[in-house]
Amino acid sequence: MLEWFNELMWILLKIGFILLPLILAVAYTTYAERKVIGYMQLRMGPNRVGPKGWLQPFADVIKLATKEIVLPSGANKPMFLLGPILFIGPSLAAWAVIPFDAELVLADINAGLIYLLAMTSIGVYGIIIAGWASNSKYAFLGAMRSASQVVSYEIAMGFTLVGVLMCANSMNLGDIITQQSGSVLDWFFIPLFPLLVIFWISGVAETNRAPFDLPEGESEIVAGFHVEYAGTAFALFFLAEYANMILVSCLTAIMFFGGWLSPFQGIPYLDAMTSWIPGTFWLLLKAAFFLFGLLWLRATFPRFRYDQIMRLGWKVFIPVTIVWIVVLAAWIKLQWWPFNG
């Protein structure tokens, strides 16, 4: 009995060690987003709270936490409150299988890759339930858009991961990274370049970020699925969206850019000189690069029209991934491929 308890406490402690930095990272991603987009549009961004606006995220959190949670009178109350919980749960649970360093992973499971896909696809329930329970036409439209968008892009994303799987011969994320060791030229982004592009864009679509933020398109459906939410309930949606953004950035780094592997691997002197830097640093650096890319996309592109999103997902991405998987299979089978088949 005591053994279970100890193990349970130990796991909870580890979860805390992942979640606390994650929530802090989410807070400062919101700050970074406003600053980066501000500078891209020749504005200052937030600069009032604390030195250079550093305390802005905390001000936002306090403001949201002290606000009233408004329950619309026509809403289905239990489902209305279940929505944000169903949205944030999977987006945090997905972090369980992310390897931060060679031995630094909470759950080192064999089916890590497919677990991640499952978690990213479950999150859509939160959106659908929220949109339906709000009993508002704007929220409902947002929920419907989100559901069809996530289901469509999930297929393309699944196919890109099949490509990763074929190169790595494993579904374990740690194995996928060790398969890429050697030098920068062994990272999967070279043989899987088309899949990398598709994975990343599908990731943007899955997280409902601009230019794929149709579910909350404020120009036509106010704020989409979370239009009726206020206070902490809204904050949960916000938190989950940014946690998903960081997750997609980390996944791109892990699947295609060698995760916690150092970029100087295989270079004679530089490798030895930088060997003291922990792998976590490299993973976070790579992830930060893609996270910046997400913010950049938002500042650059206008929102897609709905039929354009569907066309891109079904008629462009899925055929390209299928063709590339066939090419990849032929390469591996005919041994033209550097990876052992």
Add this chain to the structure above:
Amino acid sequence: MELTFQQLVFYGFSTLLLLSALMVILSRNSVKAVMFLVLCFVATSGLWMLLQAEFLAVALVLVYVGAVMVLFLFVVMMLDIDIAARRHGFTKLLPLALLVAIAFLFILHWLVGDNHFGLEQMEAPSDHDASYSNIRELGKMLYTDYFYPFELAAVILLVAMVAAISLTFRGKRSRKSQDIDKQVRVTKADRLRVIKMESSSSSQQTDSKSDEESNENKDKEQDK
């Protein structure tokens, strides 16, 4: 009796599975029923995980919870079900329903009960060691022993897909739709025509006021 951790997890998930299955048919709200069905799948996946079938367990969540039930929810949300009308005739059909239920229970017991799946017919599965990979074993089975049934299933799915598409395809309709490739191929010369306009006054004007005047003159010329 000492409960092992595995037993505790098993009974926990089984209870959850049975209760949520019961709620699927008992809840009045159809959206809630679908959500309980989702919970059912999740609990089943937990049970499969106990059998060390981690690939099947996660694939169940991915395919059924992540895709099939989302579309299900989609449809159910659009429905406007009148509960009172559906309850009509409940007592009249109750004896028949009970009969069917009991018959079904017996058939089920005969099929998956002790005489086919008892410990005499099948021994209890032993624990695999840590190096066991469910995906690898499953792949080996599917692509060697069960290769033809597997391919046959794929062909049947393909046929079903073609049939579904041909059912919804109502012929080529004449409608205005965008050709995205055409839009992308557009060049400046296709859309924009630069017209050389003679200035109305012969001399070069430098101050802003006269510039405005010349603009007005141009506008007038265009109106003509």
